[in-house]
Amino acid sequence: xxxxxxxxxxxxxxxxxxxxxxxxxxxxxxxxxxxxxxxxxxxxxxxxxxxxxxxxxxxxxxxxxxxxxxxxxxxxxxxxxxxxxxxxxxxxxxxxxxxxxxxxxxxxxxxxxxxxxxxxxxxxxxxxxxxxxxxxxxxxxxxxxxxxxxxxxxxxxxxxxxxxxxxxxxxxxxxxxxxxxxxxxxxxxxxxxxxxxxxxxxxxxxxxxxxxxxxxxxxxxxxxxxxxxxxxxxxxxxxxxxxxxxxxxxxxxxxxxxxxxxxxxxxxxxxxxxxxxxxxxxxxxxxxxxxxxxxxxxxxxxxxxxxxxxxxxxxxxxxxxxxxxxxxxxxxxxxxxxxxxxxxxxxxxxxxxxxxxxxxxxxxxxxxxxxxxxxxxxxxxxxxxxxxxxxxxxxxxxxxxxxxxxxxxxxxxxxxxxxxxxxxxxxxxxxxxxxxxxxxxxxxxxxxxxxxxxxxxxxxxxxxxxxxxxxxxxxxxxxxxxxxxxxxxxxxxxxxxxxxxxxxxxxxxxxxxxxxxxxxxxxxxxxxxxxxxxxxxxxxxxxxxxxxxxxxxxxxxxxxxxxxxxxxxxxxxxxxxxxxxxxxxxxxxxxxxxxxxxxxxxxxxxxxxxxxxxxxxxxxxxxxxxxxxx
Ligand code: COA
Ligand code: AMP
Numbered sequence: 001x002x003x004x005x006x007x008x009x010x011x012x013x014x015x016x017x018x019x020x021x022x023x024x025x026x027x028x029x030x031x032x033x034x035x036x037x038x039x040x041x042x043x044x045x046x047x048x049x050x051x052x053x054x055x056x057x058x059x060x061x062x063x064x065x066x067x068x069x070x071x072x073x074x075x076x077x078x079x080x081x082x083x084x085x086x087x088x089x090x091x092x093x094x095x096x097x098x099x100x101x102x103x104x105x106x107x108x109x110x111x112x113x114x115x116x117x118x119x120x121x122x123x124x125x126x127x128x129x130x131x132x133x134x135x136x137x138x139x140x141x142x143x144x145x146x147x148x149x150x151x152x153x154x155x156x157x158x159x160x161x162x163x164x165x166x167x168x169x170x171x172x173x174x175x176x177x178x179x180x181x182x183x184x185x186x187x188x189x190x191x192x193x194x195x196x197x198x199x200x201x202x203x204x205x206x207x208x209x210x211x212x213x214x215x216x217x218x219x220x221x222x223x224x225x226x227x228x229x230x231x232x233x234x235x236x237x238x239x240x241x242x243x244x245x246x247x248x249x250x251x252x253x254x255x256x257x258x259x260x261x262x263x264x265x266x267x268x269x270x271x272x273x274x275x276x277x278x279x280x281x282x283x284x285x286x287x288x289x290x291x292x293x294x295x296x297x298x299x300x301x302x303x304x305x306x307x308x309x310x311x312x313x314x315x316x317x318x319x320x321x322x323x324x325x326x327x328x329x330x331x332x333x334x335x336x337x338x339x340x341x342x343x344x345x346x347x348x349x350x351x352x353x354x355x356x357x358x359x360x361x362x363x364x365x366x367x368x369x370x371x372x373x374x375x376x377x378x379x380x381x382x383x384x385x386x387x388x389x390x391x392x393x394x395x396x397x398x399x400x401x402x403x404x405x406x407x408x409x410x411x412x413x414x415x416x417x418x419x420x421x422x423x424x425x426x427x428x429x430x431x432x433x434x435x436x437x438x439x440x441x442x443x444x445x446x447x448x449x450x451x452x453x454x455x456x457x458x459x460x461x462x463x464x465x466x467x468x469x470x471x472x473x474x475x476x477x478x479x480x481x482x483x484x485x486x487x488x489x490x491x492x493x494x495x496x497x498x499x500x501x502x503x504x505x506x507x508x509x510x511x512x513x514x515x516x517x518x519x520x521x522x523x524x525x526x527x528x529x530x531x532x533x534x535x536x537x538x539x540x541x542x543x544x545x546x547x548x549x550x551x552x553x554x555x556x557x558x559x560x561x562x563x564x565x566x567x568x569x570x571x572x573x574x575x576x577x578x579x580x581x582x583x584x585x586x587x588x589x590x591x592x593x594x595x596x597x598x599x600x601x602x603x604x605x606x607x608x609x610x611x612x613x614x615x616x617x618x619x620x621x622x623x624x625x626x627x628x629x630x
Contacts, residue, residue, distance in 0.1 A: 140282025247455030254448025315348025419447030
């Protein structure tokens with residue numbers, strides 16, 4: 001069946017379509033119906049089933065006689081290490097950690113925070129939680145103690161599983177001080193912190209801590225615990241408009257069914273083949289496509305610890321693809337832009353045989369045409385942009401290449417996947433004509449695996465996603481659809497920005513800047529950056545009477561954001577201005593600032609953090625009477 005027939009078949013009877021997809025999953029108790037309408041625009045899928053995610057991702061492959069197949073390839077050029085874990089070994093490791101967690105009282109529904117770098121143990125920890133029906137919340141290593149503390153208080157974990165350190169180019173990131181700092185800041189205290197000691201920087205253990213290996217010594221392995229289909233598999237915090245992150249809840253059964261479907265139909269892989277998503281387990285791409293989907297589908301996944309460039313060179317991606325015979329490769333456009341900038345002629349690629357590769361998949365931010373064309377020409381395989389969000393957990397619009405490769409229109413992530421009725425709406429919530437810009441919304445119900453609610457925040461769930469357009473889910477993206485149903489994603493409609501494929505809240509940065517004693521008022525906007533897509537730019541209005549050097553205040557502000565949100569915020573640009581550009585009603589003219597900054601930046605062949613460009617931006621702002629000397 002081609003795409004159109006498949007989409008129409010879903011549309012004609014969504015429940016039957018999903019019940020059919022559900023047959024690929026091993027159920028303890030199969031679902032008797034697909035959709036459960038809970039009223040008030042709230043829905044659940046496969047709620048009367050019983051199932052275990054870890055069984056489907058690990059044990060069933062061992063049972064089926066594929067225990068010797070490699071489940072996880074760990075490739076860490078940044079530490080110079082590598083290893084392979086078979087499905088049978090993974091089962092032993094996961095059951096052992098789950099047994100130790102169970103012995104410590106962690107069970108069905110208990111929360112566990114995982115704060116780990118890109119090591120295979122991060123997947124073991126996620127799967128051990130899934131085995132017990134415990135709800136994990138993975139926190140990205142580039143967040144600071146304060147962000148970790150906010151998540152600890154929101155989900156109140158019984159246990160935290162962390163590593164002693166992560167490795168960034170040129171520096172070791174000691175996790176233990178960040179973890180201790182977070183626990184100090186948080187009101188909630190976990191019962192135990194399980195620490196994986198890494199040789200690059202082992203840490204001292206405190207009274208709450210136990211070593212990863214000691215924790216598991218002499219403990220019986222745990223079996224898989226069946227959980228209801230609507231049980232939360234995990235919580236993943238993501239940026240919203242305010243500083244408080246939103247805890248996206250992932251429901252167990254829908255997650256299994258939907259992710260499994262995507263592996264063949266979108267990513268074109270069969271069980272046993274190697275699939276690689278070069279992301280981080282701290283992001284949704286890492287949850288879905290480093291850990292769960294490839295394992296559920298019986299593929300081999302790669303845990304890559306390193307950067308696209310400099311570890312050791314711009315050929316790293318191609319080396320990994322060649323060495324492990326990767327069939328489908330998924331990364332963020334930023335990573336490809338970094339490689340392109342370092343090796344525009346693709347000389348590094350010539351050293352590697354990547355003939356096994358079928359396609360490159362890009363997501364996480366807008367894929368600019370230059371990057372897509374460059375990659376297509378260089379790699380000689382199709383480059384598929386696809387669009388999705390933490391909230392959905394998998395593709396909303398993409399090219400279903402495993403089902404039928406549709407023509408690529410550069411600039412479009414292609415078409416809506418079965419499960420998604422995507423509509424472009426005007427301000428009054430009416431669908432617009434093809435080619436007209438509007439808010440991108442999805443007709444309810446959302447498909448299986450997408451968020452049914454936010455953790456402990458149903459009212460916020462409704463106000464963030466459901467209230468603007470009754471009967472629809474508001475994606476927060478604006479764009480249009482052409483006559484062929486191809487979508488074009490143009491911009492966010494809220495204050496979320498996307499820096500190097502990382503989703504960040506300008507509101508959160510503003511809260512941190514406003515806490516500086518000399519800052520009276522501030523605004524953060526996302527300005528264009530040729531490498532990272534966007535970069536945050538802070539405008540600071542100082543408190544009356546402050547006459548300290550502006551450079552000093554700006555440096556303090558940069559440090560403050562790094563310390564309170566984390567290095568991942570990449571907040572490096574701050575300008576002191578007389579007043580913020582506002583409308584008469586007091587709304588900050590963010591779009592005007594972005595336009596001015598982008599105009600100036602595009603005039604010069606340099607990056608936005610070049611001091612000369614900052615001067616130009618300040619001067620341009622001054623011409624409209626907004627800014628004063630930096
Ligand atoms: N732990 C600690 N610090 C981290 C981190 C982590 N896991 N990840 C990033 N950081 C730090 C970086 O070291 C950097 O610190 P610095 O300011 O001291 O240099 C800072 O956070 C900003 O990181 P980033 O924006 O990623 O920039 P970079 O210069 O380190 O790397 C790229 C640029 C393009 C190579 C990198 O962003 C990349 O590979 N991006 C792909 C993004 C991706 O996979 N997104 C997931 C969605 S698909
Ligand atoms: P995240 O939740 O971190 O995955 O970020 C989701 C947001 O990133 C989306 O709402 C979009 O704004 C943006 N995004 C993700 N994929 C794409 C894409 N292919 N094209 C344009 N924007 C994208």
